[in-house]
Amino acid sequence: MGLRFYEKYFVLFGAFIGGCFLFSGVLVYFGSDRINTAPELQNRIVNPKVRNVHDSQSIKQMEDKFGFASNLNVSMKENERRRSFTRNMMKFAWSNYVRYAWGENELRPIAKIGHSGSVFGRAPVGATIIDALDTLYIMGMNKEFDQARDWVAQNFNLKESLSDLSVFETNIRFVGGLLSAYALTKDQMFLNKARDVADLLMPSFNASPFGIPMSLINLRTGRTGNYGWASGGCSILSEFGSLELEFNYLSRLTGNLTYMSKCARVREYVIELQKPDGLYPNYLNPQTGKWCQKHVSVGALGDSFYEYLLKIWIFNGKRDDHLKEAYRNAIKAIEEKLLHKSTQNNLWYFAEMKSSRIEHKMDHLACFIAGMFALQSLQENDEATRVNTLKLAEQIGHTCHESYRKTVTGIGPEAFRFSSDAEAQATRISEAYYILRPEAVEGWFYLWRATGDEKYREWCWEAAQAIERHCRVEAGYSGIRNVNAQQIEHDDVQQSFFLAETLKYLFLIFSDSTEIPLDQWVFNTEAHPFPIAHSAQQVQ
Template sequence: MGRFLLVVVLPLLLILLAFANSRASAFPRAKKLQMRDKVRKMFYHAYDNYMAYAFPHDELKPLTKNFTDSLSELGNLNLEYLPQNYNGSALSLIESLSSLLVLGNFTEFERGVMWLSENLTFDVDARVNLFECNIRVLGGLISAHILASENKNWFSNSSYNDRLLHLAQDLGQRFLPAFETPTGLPYAWINLKHGVMENETTETSTSGCGSLILEMGALSRLTGDSRFEGAALRALRKLWNMRSSLDLLGTTLNVLTGEWIEYSSGIGAGVDSFYEYLLKAHILFGSDEYWDMFHSAYLAVQKYFRHGPWYHEADMRSGKATYWQLTSLQAFWPGLQTLVGDVAAANLSHREFFYVWKKYGVLPERYLLEHATLHPTEKYYPLRPELAESTYYLYQATKDPWYLEVGESIVTSLNSHTKVDGGFASVRDVSTMQLEDHQHSFFLSETCKYLYLLYDDSFLAGRNFVFTTEGHPLPVRSLWHERLPEAYITSNGTSFKTNRRSPLSSQVCPETIRGAKVESACHVPDLRVNHRCTSDAECGIDSSSCRKRTCSIAGYCGLWRFIH
């Protein structure tokens, strides 16, 4: 019997390999190396101009070759309470450290680490956005510290002394007063020197409360100080307890009362990284509590926000659609779907985002789905990375060379429309390609990084990382997957689960609206994240077709019975 199976399967494998090789030949290795070098030049054009004209200030103004101390301005739409004597925190350098390692530049990485170790301080009278400072500064420092401490041979005199971790711990301690609220939900703003300001706004976003766990959790694991992870997890649990009966959350809320302010929500601005961090926290820390929250939230998104390959916004209380619009931040979603194994649905959504990119040359901040046109005011493109990020994940999952072609199109557009003598400029209006004098730090930490990894992922060889929402790599460590002591984080909420319930036990059959099947309610993940199986019962349901996946003779879940 074994020999018979070998005779049958081997020709099939040869056919599949021949098909894969023919697809791969559409984008030969020489061209991949050429594209890698183009992205490398992009990064250094942005980085070198920052170092020449803006460092040690926060971000570069590429049109005027000047600087902006923008850490106090991020999220501050009205530019209120700006500090008088704040001279920057070298934000773009912090954001660039892990990208320098991805590109293999150990010398510049060491130089940056040494400068920060000797010069950076957070004892400054500056009001900053907790979410932005967490993902950009704290995340950048923690990631760079881990990479530096694991590879001290990169340093010419082996002199790294954990200074970045000390800086991260100091910053984390300055965050803690923001969590001192009746609900445990943090204020959106914190003064690094004086704590929460008098008469501070009590409004924050779902992302602002629910996207802190990776960085603050990692900080606790590295320092042994449970306060950081405890504060972030309490806020996350409180936020999850505020969900509606449909497992949906709103966009903005009051941190003192725990009441929702904006009930309309989606997968874009104000909410996006909440979903991202539920899944990534499960991967990084191993707790099924995060998986259970993510699984319920993901199914709710697919059920109430999805319309074919597009995602609209809906009221968290009723699930009824509110705004039919694509936002550029939504483009992270196909990457998240790829991580959870919902690759078919990810591919469909990704193609729609790329369609809009091709239509305008870049991805506008908002695109009105009902009218297939630009939003009247939000026509800008600030060098966002989300489409490149999802392209990278989908290529890693499928090895389909079409995604390499998508990356090439993105690189060509960025060089054609946003590259200037002093760096890369944001686009103020995608209909005219009028530029804005701002090079955001995430262009260095994310956009260039994901495009580079698309063509050269050698940095990841033999290692497992979770990328934060700002593109900072955190290693997946088995030590961090150990069950925490009961006293580690006090909680009256959901406890850690010891027995994992199969997602197949959830009933997520498609509902009907006026007799039409709703595809968005179909997705059920496979039992195992690597999609291995021993029987059909361990396979989930495909969201794009609503068909049950089956277990192949090779032990993988897929739509094998529907392949023609």
């Protein structure tokens, strides 16, 4: 893919300073995976591929020693400043959560109380704490990480929840967050807690003769059910299709194959099930094993199913050709049926299908697919396939950027539409809100890793500044009700995924590519990284 921006400058200076490095002992990144680590983290890091890159001393030392100041250094200095800016955003979000809502699921940063209306209900089960663990660790916020770790060890107990919990959300945030914390630290407590949560979710698979998990579970009683609004009580594609990465990793770590086999059964069933035009509808009846209404999207209700087809294949070392073929077939179908180009400025986007009607709307959630295609391109051996896949990723990433650029705030709406009158814009007030979602910056993060194009860093920087300007309130960050309003109205919720995903992806795009490298780690749909198995024998 050619040299990245910063690597080109190292080539130019390499001849001049190469000999000096041999005697000075200065360690400089030159395409290897070795970078400077903050001193306070050196005793904590277990996996040598996980590094923190916020120590800027190496640049200062290089300038003092060799007397040059290149565009490379300017760029690196600027990205260090942006990392620091993003890290300070995390500090502000976290410290206010600790001050006003410690142990609660989320923070209401205007009311300065815990948020009892989250997807996890009123029980104080610390969703923000567990969702933020790996972000705190990656950013080198050691004191805060230890504080979070102690709370998990001493207080975390999901059985305290009296509400029916989302199996999907509990899995991606709690099981995923705990497993990622284990992967980064090898602290057995995190693995034990993750296994405890997964065990509580297991009854969700038992109500269907086909093993299709239900959407809701009461962890005290084991009672399961589905949402009434979900096509009359059907299971949701993006939910039952987004359990396998976490459960697969748990089986790898514990040796208990039950977790893996439960999810593999679901995946194989839906892959083999006859599909309309090759498309996966968003709803499946868990009792009959048949598709419900023909509603197809890569946004809400469908998104992470496609993401996990690709990521499970990568996570298991790219050895399952059947899974790879299933992913390709799924992508071929959505490209043929849902991919469209706007008439005004030729913006590519994925529409939705309801029955046989196309709705020219794209969710902010669907912006993840730019990242998915960028990640796919990194796995392709065929040059033509790689180029075409990356081109589509960049086109979708551009469309998502347009949805940000065209708003008053510079922040993208929950959904945007395409017509003769509007292009990548929220035309309905009910779709103009922003709840601190990560999918646009997630896509640009992957595009940066795949291309090295600096514009993706700039787009993320624009987004970070817009969020800081419009979403920061006295005690944290809040979603906003209308991204096109001159007068900002906040929703008073600091979502846990803002700390888990949005700030993590922003921090990582301003970091070196060796920070959580994509050939060694795969992110779950909540941005929790798990290590890839590069051999059949590898278990952790």
